[in-house]
Amino acid sequence: MKMLTKMIASFLIPLLLLSSVGTAGASGTIPSPSTHAQSAALIDVTSGRILYSKSGDQELRIASLTKIMTAIVAIEHGKLQDKVKVTASSFAKEGSSLYLKLGEEMTLENMLYGLMLRSGNDAASAIAEHVGGSEEGFVLLMNKKAEEIGLTRSHFMNPHGLDAEGHYSTANDMARLTAYALHNPVFKRIVATENKSAPNPNESWEYSWHNKNKMLRLYEGADGVKTGYTKKAFRCLVSSATRDGQQLAAVTLNDGDDWNDHARMLDFGFKNFPLREIAEKEQPVANTTVVTGRGFQYPLAESEIDSISKKLILTTNRSQNESQNESKANDLSFGLAGRIEMQLNGKFIGSIPVYHKGSYIPPQPEMQEAAFAGIGEITTWAAAWRAVISHLLSP
Structure with missing residues (x-):
């Protein structure tokens, strides 16, 4: 569980340090x-x-x-x-x-x-x-x-x-x-x-x-x-x-x-600035074995649509000498593989998790991670990770 906690923290920290709120x-x-x-x-x-x-x-x-x-x-x-x-x-x-x-x-x-x-x-x-x-x-x-x-x-x-x-x-x-x-x-x-x-x-x-x-x-x-x-x-x-x-x-x-x-x-x-769908939940990521863990919407002017870019960031493999319990986080019952960062004109606007195909995906939160750089993300992600951990540890 210690390694699991570290992995969750490593995924959350980049989101908490980046704010996507900005004038259009x-x-x-x-x-x-x-x-x-x-x-x-x-x-x-x-x-x-x-x-x-x-x-x-x-x-x-x-x-x-x-x-x-x-x-x-x-x-x-x-x-x-x-x-x-x-x-x-x-x-x-x-x-x-x-x-x-x-x-x-x-x-x-x-x-x-x-x-x-x-x-x-x-x-x-x-x-x-x-x-x-x-x-x-x-x-x-x-x-x-x-x-x-x-x-x-x-x-x-x-x-x-x-x-x-x-x-x-x-x-x-x-x-x-x-x-x-x-x-x-x-x-x-x-x-x-x-x-x-x-x-x-x-x-x-x-x-x-x-x-x-x-x-x-x-x-x-x-x-x-x-x-x-x-x-x-x-x-x-x-x-x-x-x-x-x-x-x-x-x-x-x-x-x-x-x-x-x-x-x-x-x-x-x-x-x-209508709200446009940038990604759908459980959408396959091209040339990979992962799918998106949630959808992502963002308000965009017509002239901005072609300025959206996506960057896939996969988590690195952990140490070979993990304990048996810690390595359980690597199997498909957990399946977190990394994240996709969304950018508009090169500026970060939000992030969504990606999971290995066939793995458990936690419920989609009501609040997008793009919205707030503070407690909004912590509260939302805490609820999501509780669902993941509950599923992982269930008999």
Whole structure:
């Protein structure tokens, strides 16, 4: 098993050191969408490729877009059916609110709906205290998550997004965060919801929340994500939409015409950078005895298709004096043979494993390795390798 661990690590490390996220190179030859935003970004959710960026690395206030991070941290660290109690420090929080009562209890899941649909600041603080032990403890989790998924120009000071010194992000970072979060089925379901009802323990009527995100009603295929506003951040918006199996997410910071700008940005992405299939799962690799372990899709402009190249990297044979148990990893019940690296104009955009024909191939992960240089890959690959090892060690 020691040798097996080394082999897994040797395959993973190159992926973790390389980030494929970058602004679409072909955008220089395609007219960019016009926006009124101080900063903007458009990302393909499957691949993590930024298709358009306007001052995308400028550090700015992000208002309630903060709650995208709050929600994904709470989902990953909390239990949806846990009861969250409204404490004195979360009660009657300034700004947008669910108007929760002091001492009121609500499931974490319902409170997340209130957080994302109505942007409740009271819900944000209550969630933070419940999941993180305190608001400060939760903020530590937020910044840790930012570091894990490669948000290098973001820092959080609170879970709600009220203006605070040292609380900022960028359009590019918010796009990456949103792409990461949209791979989580709970987050994806919540932000796509237009109306939600929840029990109200203090009144005879239920809570009824209508999503503030007008894009859900204005744009065909819209399925998220979050609005934001403060007097210093001005209007901020993250939206997402899915068409023909491709999901895009748009971000604008300080934009007085965000609904129209987002429609133009999303139209730009769907029209010019459709998601194209580069490889299929279990596709034979020419002149070899290996097959691909998963499919690979990437958003490409028409002019970029011929610029895709593939490089097959096979693992080297291990030492002859392996133990019997270690050499079992070499037989066809395991079968990992190496990987294929995908490149666009000579730049790495992603990688897929290859296996010996007839060997066990683990389930295909939901998140492509191309998308994120941090925890996204680790989580996905850990699940895949658990499946491999479980199969290998089964009687």
